[in-house]
Amino acid sequence: MAQKVLVTGAKGHTGSFLVKLLVEKGCEVVATDLPPRERSDLMKKETVFRNDLHYMDIEVMEGVTFMPADLTDKESLRPLFKDQQFDVVYHPASLYDYFALIDLLRKINVGGFKNLLEVIHEECDPFPRFLHWSTCGVYGQPKYERDPKTKMPIPANETAPYDPPNAYSVSKREQEELLKELAAQWNIPYTIIRPGPIYGPYQSYGMFHIFYLINRIGWMAAPHAYPRWRRLMMPMVHVENLVQGAEFLAQHDEAIGEAYNVCDDPVTQEEWLEYVYTLLGIKYTNFIVPWIFYKAMAGYLYGIVRKENEKARKWNLRPHIDLSMADYISHQYYFSNQKIKNLGFKFKWDPISGTAETIKWYKDRGWLESEQPAIIKDPREA
Amino acid sequence: MGFFSEVLILFFAGIFNAWLYARKLRKRNRDWDQILWVLWDFGVIGCGVLVYLNVIPVGLLHTWLPWVQATNGPNWMWNSFQLFGAPVLIDYSALPATAQSGLNTIAALIFLCYFGIYHLGGDFGRMLYGRRSHEGGLWYGLAPLHKPKEAKEAEKSAKK
Numbered sequence: 091m092a093q094k095v096l097v098t099g100a101k102g103h104t105g106s107f108l109v110k111l112l113v114e115k116g117c118e119v120v121a122t123d124l125p126p127r128e129r130s131d132l133m134k135k136e137t138v139f140r141n142d143l144h145y146m147d148i149e150v151m152e153g154v155t156f157m158p159a160d161l162t163d164k165e166s167l168r169p170l171f172k173d174q175q176f177d178v179v180y181h182p183a184s185l186y187d188y189f190a191l192i193d194l195l196r197k198i199n200v201g202g203f204k205n206l207l208e209v210i211h212e213e214c215d216p217f218p219r220f221l222h223w224s225t226c227g228v229y230g231q232p233k234y235e236r237d238p239k240t241k242m243p244i245p246a247n248e249t250a251p252y253d254p255p256n257a258y259s260v261s262k263r264e265q266e267e268l269l270k271e272l273a274a275q276w277n278i279p280y281t282i283i284r285p286g287p288i289y290g291p292y293q294s295y296g297m298f299h300i301f302y303l304i305n306r307i308g309w310m311a312a313p314h315a316y317p318r319w320r321r322l323m324m325p326m327v328h329v330e331n332l333v334q335g336a337e338f339l340a341q342h343d344e345a346i347g348e349a350y351n352v353c354d355d356p357v358t359q360e361e362w363l364e365y366v367y368t369l370l371g372i373k374y375t376n377f378i379v380p381w382i383f384y385k386a387m388a389g390y391l392y393g394i395v396r397k398e399n400e401k402a403r404k405w406n407l408r409p410h411i412d413l414s415m416a417d418y419i420s421h422q423y424y425f426s427n428q429k430i431k432n433l434g435f436k437f438k439w440d441p442i443s444g445t446a447e448t449i450k451w452y453k454d455r456g457w458l459e460s461e462q463p464a465i466i467k468d469p470r471e472a
Numbered sequence: 473m474g475f476f477s478e479v480l481i482l483f484f485a486g487i488f489n490a491w492l493y494a495r496k497l498r499k500r501n502r503d504w505d506q507i508l509w510v511l512w513d514f515g516v517i518g519c520g521v522l523v524y525l526n527v528i529p530v531g532l533l534h535t536w537l538p539w540v541q542a543t544n545g546p547n548w549m550w551n552s553f554q555l556f557g558a559p560v561l562i563d564y565s566a567l568p569a570t571a572q573s574g575l576n577t578i579a580a581l582i583f584l585c586y587f588g589i590y591h592l593g594g595d596f597g598r599m600l601y602g603r604r605s606h607e608g609g610l611w612y613g614l615a616p617l618h619k620p621k622e623a624k625e626a627e628k629s630a631k632k
Contacts, residue, residue: 303612303613305606305607306602306606306607306608306612306613307602307607307608307609307610307612307613308598308602308603308604308607308608308609309598309599309602309603309609309610373599373603394614398616398617401616401617401619402617404623405617405619405620405623406620406622406623407617407620409617410613459606460604460606461604461605461606
C-alpha cells in the first residue's frame with residue numbers, strides 16, 4: 091500500500107525535491123508550507139541577487155495535496171492531522187538564513203518545531219515515523235584526529251560534540267535537543283539528518299551565492315595552501331543525494347533514534363573551486379601560499395565581509411555574502427558520511443559530477459548569466 | 473609625455489579602457505577593444521617618438537610647468553620624472569655621440585615595451601571590472617555597500 095507522508099517546508103528547495111521524489115516513489119503526499127505571501131516576505135534571502143528565481147512548483151505535481159500552515163501558529167497545523175494518519179513526517183521546514191537574528195530563528199525553528207511535535211502528539215496515535223532536518227553546522231569546527239602518516243584530518247562523525255558557530259546552527263542544535271527530550275517522553279520514532287551545505291538545481295541561496303559571485307566576478311584566485319594537510323575541505327551535498335538519503339532512512343528501522351551526516355564524498359576546496367572556475371569559463375590564477383599567509387589572507391577577507399554585514403544590518407540591507415558563509419574560507423569543516431553508507435545507502439552524485447550538472451542547469455536556464463542566451467525558459471518567468 | 477609618465481599613462485589607460493569596454497562599449501561593438509588598443513598604443517608611441525625626434529617641441533613645457541627643465545625632446549623624454557619635482561638625472565645633450573646612440577637603442581626598446589604595459593593595465597582592469605558584459609570583476613565582489621537614501625535622510629533628520 092502506498093505510504094502517506096507529510097512534507098513540511100515543501101515549497102523550499104529541499105522540500106520541493108523531496109515531494110518530487112516521494113511522488114515518483116508512489117507515496118501519497120501532503121505538502122505544507124507558509125501561504126505564498128508570508129513565505130515571500132520571510133524568504134528575502136532568495137532574492138539577494140535576483141528576484142525572478144523560483145523553486146519547483148509542487149502544487150502542479152500529481153498526487154500532491156498542498157495545505158498551507160504556519161509552524162509558529164499552532165492551530166494552523168491541526169488541520170494537517172485531522173482525519174488522516176501519516177506513515178512518515180519529513181520535516182525540512184526551517185528558516186535557513188545566516189543573516190537572520192537569533193530571536194527570529196528561535197521563534198520559527200525551535201518554537202515552530204515544538205508546536206509541530208505537540209500537535210502531532212495530540213492528534214496522532216501512534217506518533218508517525220519522523221525525519222528531522224538538522225545541519226552539520228551543529229558541530230562547528232570539531233577537533234579532528236589526524237592520520238599519523240599523512241597528517242590529513244580524519245572527518246568528524248556523528249559523535250562529535252555540539253559547537254554551533256552561528257545563530258542558525260544554534261537554533262538547529264536547540265531543535266535537536268528538544269527532539270531528543272520529547273522523543274524520550276512521547277516515544278517518537280525519529281531520525282536526525284545532518285546535511286552539509288546543499289547545492290543542486292533550483293538552489294537560490296547558500297551554495298548558489300558562491301556560483302553566482304564567481305560567475306559575476308569573472309576572475310578568481312586559486313590558492314594552494316602548504317603544507318598540504320592544512321588544506322580545507324568542501325563539505326556539501328547534492329539535493330538529490332539528500333532527499334534520497336532521507337527517503338532511504340525513513341525505510342530503515344535501524345535508523346530510529348540515530349543521527350546521520352549526509353554529505354557528498356570529500357573534495358578539497360581548491361580542487362572543487364578550480365573545477366567550478368573551469369566549468370564557468372572563469373579566468374583564474376593558481377598560486378602556492380604557505381598556510382600562515384593563507385590564514386592571514388582569509389582573516390582579512392573575513393574582516394571585510396564582517397564589516398559589510400554590520401553595515402547591511404545597520405542600513406537594513408542584505409549583503410552579498412552572509413558572514414557565516416565566509417567561515418568556510420578559514421575553518422575546516424569535514425564530516426564523514428560513512429554511517430549512512432554502512433546502512434547501504436549509495437550516493438547518486440559525487441561533488442564533481444553533481445557540480446557539473448548543477449552549473450549546466452543554471453547556465454541552460456540563465457540563472458547564471460553567460461554570453462549565450464538561456465536555452466530553457468521557465469514558463470513562470472514569461 | 474616622457475618615458476616615465478607615458479608608462480604610467482598607458483598602464484592607467486589600460487585599466488580605464490577595460491572599464492569603458494566592459495561597461496559601455498562591448499554591447500555596441502566588440503571591435504572597440506582593438507580600436508582603443510590601437511588608438512592608445514600607437515597614439516602614445518607616436519607622440520613619444522615625435523617628441524624624441526624633436527618634431528613636437530617641448531620648450532613650452534617650461535612655460536607651463538616652471539620647474540621642468542625640458543631643453544629638447546630626448547632630454548625631456550629621459551627626465552620626465554621632473555614632473556614630480558625630481559632633478560635631471562640624464563643630460564642627453566651633454567653625452568658623447570656613442571652614449572647617445574646607446575640611449576636611442578634603449579629608447580626604441582622602451583617604446584616597444586609600451587604594448588606590454590598597456591596590455592598589463594588592460595589585464596588588471598579586466599580583473600577589476602570583468603571581461604564579459606555580465607561580469608562585474610573583483611569590484612563587484614569587494615565594492616562596499618552604499619548607504620540607502622532612506623538611511624541618509626533618517627540621519628539628516630536625526631541631526632536636525
